[in-house]
Amino acid sequence: MGNATMLEFLAELHENNSYDWMHAHEQQKKDAQEAFVALVASLVAELAVDKPELAALEAKDLVFRINRDTRFSDDKSPYNPTFRAHISPAGRAPVPVGYFISLTPGGTFAGGGLFAPHFKDATRMVREAIASDPAGFLGMVEAPAFKERFHFVGTPLKRVPAGFDAESPAAEYLKCKCWAVEDFLDDAVVADDAACRQAFLESFHAMRAFNQWLNDALKGFEMPTR
Structure with missing residues (x-):
């Protein structure tokens, strides 16, 4: 399991964005999320070489939920088919600024x-x-x-x-x-762990x-x- 697992899951979620579909694909979701947490953990470990204050971060705490708040949106799709995380000393908080990961088929980017x-x-x-x-x-x-x-x-x-x-x-x-x-990454690059x-x-x-x-x-x- 790796990046290909994530891309496949997110592509299917984009086409089948519903609670029923997600309920029927819970294991696929779990596998994809675990692959993303593993990617974030590997990036944290590398970044911590130069920024030791990042070493104590738990990758799972840096990841944003894929569930959407649809209360004030015309789009009632329950999920955002994107895996996202922010790596900074304050975790997901925007300040201090850090490194943003957004992974989705056709739109993966590194942000800061x-x-x-x-x-x-x-x-x-x-x-x-x-x-x-x-x-x-x-x-x-x-x-x-x-x-x-x-x-x-x-x-x-x-x-x-x-x-x-x-x-x-x-x-x-x-x-x-x-x-x-x-800074956008091509899907071919993303698919290669x-x-x-x-x-x-x-x-x-x-x-x-x-x-x-x-x-x-x-x-x-x-x-x-x-």
Whole structure:
């Protein structure tokens, strides 16, 4: 059992997204989930070589549920046919930022950065860090190797927000509400256990300085309590 098990299960779930189908395929679900946890565990072990604070993480605690909250959605499909996990010292929490794994047929990607547009303090802190050193930020995200590999996600504001310089050389990034990046993997790579693991690690290493920059900018941020 490995990545092929995951891809097969997720492809079938995409075509048969119902409670009845899932109930009839519980063992297939279990096998696929176990394969994904094993992949996450192997990535944690490798990342912990350079970041020892990750060594204590339990892979199963980093994985998101596939069950969807359909209460406020027109799409009543009960499951998200995607395996997802976030590796950071705070586990699945978005801050400190870490490494995101999203695995689904035709759309697997390695992610990083900050995707938390609803945390206004976090977005303010990142904007302030960009504004204080636009050249340094641009030198990182506009570097050819970074720009060719990663693309930013999210819909930016139409204008630079009040309090920030609209003429800044980094104005386009000041408009962002999140600073998350993605690097997509082909299904052929994902299906090969060793190649998939290596591709994720290469992507995570390539975004390491970007994540560290964001975490430096977010020092002192506290996650809101419910």
